[in-house]
Amino acid sequence: MxxxxxxxxxxxxxxxxxxxxxxxxxxxxxxxxxxxxxxxLAYASYGEEISAEGAVDAEAIAEDYKKLKPGDTIATSFTSTVNAVCKMKGCWMDLEIPGDEDVSVKFKNYEFFVPKDIEGKEVVVEGKAFIQEVSVEDQKHYAKDAGKSEEEIQSITEPKHEFAFLANGVLLKK
Incomplete structure (x- = not known):
């Protein structure tokens, strides 16, 4: 047995x-x-399936933002470099464009995130460009997510207008 x-x-x-x-x-x-x-494909895809074909460069989108007024939106896609990304979840990123401002990118319906270590990498985003007002509270929240110092966070005292983008899809260049 x-x-x-x-x-x-x-x-x-x-x-x-x-x-x-x-x-x-x-x-x-x-x-x-x-x-x-x-x-x-040379890209990793996040969110809805999008194409890099037809995406404008960062200079062209910077010119488009200069023409926008609060309340206006532009459906577009563009290519840029990631300057910052949420270190907590990858739930937002800032993209470089010529000039003094970055474009603050959020993701449609909070349905997807990007990797948290993509600073300096090239992306293509597709969605809607607009100008938004960001409260002091939200600015401090984003600064904390970005890993800013307590001193930098406390120095935020006024709402601001920023270039914003609601992405329905992101391509991350490999």
């Missing part, structure tokens, strides 16, 4: 190891396929 139990345990162990090895190989093959597909 003991031999039968030991034999059954050994068989189960061998089958479990074999099954585990097959799953590992299958997972490795899946990752290779995904990497191959993403390398062909």
């Amino acid at each position: 003991k031999k039968l139990i030991y034999s059954a345990l050994i068989c189960c162990s061998i089958l479990a190891c074999k099954n585990s090895e097959e799953k590992k190989v299958e997972a490795e093959n899946t990752v290779e396929v995904q990497e191959k597909e993403n390398n062909e």
